[in-house]
Amino acid sequence: MPRTDRVMDLLELLRGRGAVGVGALADELGVSRRTILRDLATLRARGLPVTGEAGPGGGVRLEAERGVTAVHLALDEVVSLWLAARLSRAASDLPWGDAARRGLAKLLASLPRERARDLRALCRRVVVGPPASERVRGATGRPPPELLSRFEAAFLGGRGLAFAYVDAAGRRSERRIEPHGLLVQPPAWYLLARDLDRGEPRTFRMDRVSAPRLLAEVAFRPDPAVVAANLPAGVDWQPLGT
Amino acid sequence: MPRTDRVMDLLELLRGRGAVGVGALADELGVSRRTILRDLATLRARGLPVTGEAGPGGGVRLEAERGVTAVHLALDEVVSLWLAARLSRAASDLPWGDAARRGLAKLLASLPRERARDLRALCRRVVVGPPASERVRGATGRPPPELLSRFEAAFLGGRGLAFAYVDAAGRRSERRIEPHGLLVQPPAWYLLARDLDRGEPRTFRMDRVSAPRLLAEVAFRPDPAVVAANLPAGVDWQPLGT
DNA sequence: CTGGACAGTGACGGAAACTGTCACCATGCC
DNA sequence: GGCATGGTGACAGTTTCCGTCACTGTCCAG
Structure with missing residues (x-):
């Protein structure tokens, strides 16, 4: 994890938590004790009231924030x-x-x-399936955050989405879709969509998607039927939302 | 300036300012336009609602933090x-x-x-065990809420707790305890305590407890050893808190 | 409908920052 | 004293970062 992310995570961990041991933080963030101490120094340098207490029962804490x-x-x-x-x-x-x-x-x-x-x-458009029986090759368990936020924007705004896709065989292609929903099947996330060029429902594994961008000129209304059409029959899929 | 600091500065700049040009941000932070765009991508990846608008009068902004x-x-x-x-x-x-x-x-x-x-x-005083292998008869999966809040008050205030208890054989008794911790073993919750009258560690299934009340006159210090003493050996118990 | 202002992307090589390790000091508690 | 904990300094290997450049897409004004 890049340092910048780690330091921001660290700040969030410290907020609302009392004294924490540096060692515990190191484990939690997957990095050495020394590095945590450096990160704490960075936060202090920014003027954040991070204090530490030595001795058993000690630890570092973030004093009241303005x-x-x-x-x-x-x-x-x-x-x-x-x-x-x-x-x-x-x-x-x-x-x-x-x-x-x-x-x-x-x-x-x-x-x-x-x-x-x-x-x-x-x-309401997120569907949860049973965890994949076989290990999904290369799936990381977390979709690219910026893809998720693009999806959010596209779905809520009723706009199309375009991206580059690499299919299971390694072929690259450029896709234009209407995003109608998500399928979560641990550890992989899938985009449930209608392919604008082929005019039919398609499913895309999110970690194979790159360079997503909104298509301002394409407007659509999210449709549960497209979600349903993307789900294989005979499996116990459940909607997440109420 | 290290990237971490710059990104945090950038966030502070975006907070409480409307649309700003990427070029202006680049000048302000003494770094290239490209770098600012990368930093913005980092913030987006953390889930922050950073949006950009092209064209004259455009710029990037941080949407109201929802x-x-x-x-x-x-x-x-x-x-x-x-x-x-x-x-x-x-x-x-x-x-x-x-x-x-x-x-x-x-x-x-x-x-x-x-x-x-x-x-x-x-x-820190909640211990999680493996789910009960046999169905725990009559356990509802949720302890009585008012018992939990009494436990909270007693534990945090270092006061004793009294209640009526019905044991597995159906015998009713009145108990006075020091509450030292909780054991969660789905679907049942247990109180890990020291029995004041018997002077030894005891475990109470929470859904068998009724009419709990604080004992203002009994003060104690929560002690991890009592928690440990209540756990059967040889099972993989894990503390919940860090 | 053309030009310009501006957001955003991809690639690359040199430069700078970051990291783990190790040794050591300071502090508070038993 | 012994031990657990926070904190510092130094160093070499590695990773990340950065500026540059070329390019695409969008919006607006004239």
Whole structure:
């Protein structure tokens, strides 16, 4: 992970957490103790009130911050949490995951109304399948974040999306699509779409997509039927959203 | 200037300023236009709503941060979400649950400082076991909410707890305990405690507890050793909190 | 409908920053 | 004293980063 990302993650970890050991942070971020200390120095240099205490029970902490900073949740974070809650519910057949769902509901309720509405609209078009039985080759488990945010913008704005795609055989092609939904089948994410050039439903594995861009000139209305048409029959697919 | 600092500066510049030209940002930060574009890509990849408009009068801007500001989460909600994130991470061996974990970290970051501290202190005394192999008879999967909040108050305030208990054989008794921790073994939750009358560690299934009340006159210091003493040996128990 | 202003992308080689390791000091608690 | 923890300095190998350049796409004005 690039240093910049790590330092920003570190800041988020420190926010709202009390004293944490440098070693724990190092493990959590997958980097050496020394590096964490350097990162902390960077934050201090920016004027953030990071203090440390030596001795057993010590640790570093972020003192009270001036001002209120809003936390921005990305689409994949919401989807993953939601999914996690459901997984854990399924895992132990009883109403175990209910508390997790309640927590999420509160989370959604705390968002500004528009953002919550958007997220709900998105989640209604997210379909969750059973984890892939075979290991999906090369799937990383997280779709490229900027592709997700493009998808978000395209879906919510009702605009087309264009991107470069490399299929399973390694052939590169340029695609123009209407994005109608997402399929999450751990560890891979798929785009459920209508191919504008071929005029038929298509599924694209998100980690094979690159250079996505909005097609301002293409307008469409998201259609659940396209999502359904992209799903193979006979499998227990479930919609994520309510 | 190191990239990390520049990116954080850039974010601060974008906050509280409307549309700015990439060229202007480049001058301001003493770096090339291309580099600014890369930095913007980094911010987008973190899920920040950075948008750009082409044409004269265009520029990039940070959309109003539509984020979480404050949520009140109950202990079981946090525990469940945390657990869910971990489960889903374990379920599909690779970084799948990372997004969930990040989301959760942000969520915790949005909590008021004291509440977050308390929740962390509590989570450090929550132990997660493997799901019960046999169906636990009558366990509902969620402990009585008012018992949880009493537990919270008692643990954080270092006070004793009294309640009525019905054991597996159906015998009713009145108990006075020091609450030292929780054991979560889906679908059941257990109280890990020291029994004040018997003077030894005891485990109580939470759905068999009723009429809990604080014992203002009993003060104690939460002790990890009592938690450990309540766990059967040879099982893979894991602490929830870090 | 043309030119210009501006966002955004891809590629590449030299330069700079970053990282892990190791040794060591300081501090607080038992 | 012994131990756990935060904090610093130095160094070499490696990774990342950066400016440059060429190009595409979009929007607006004239």
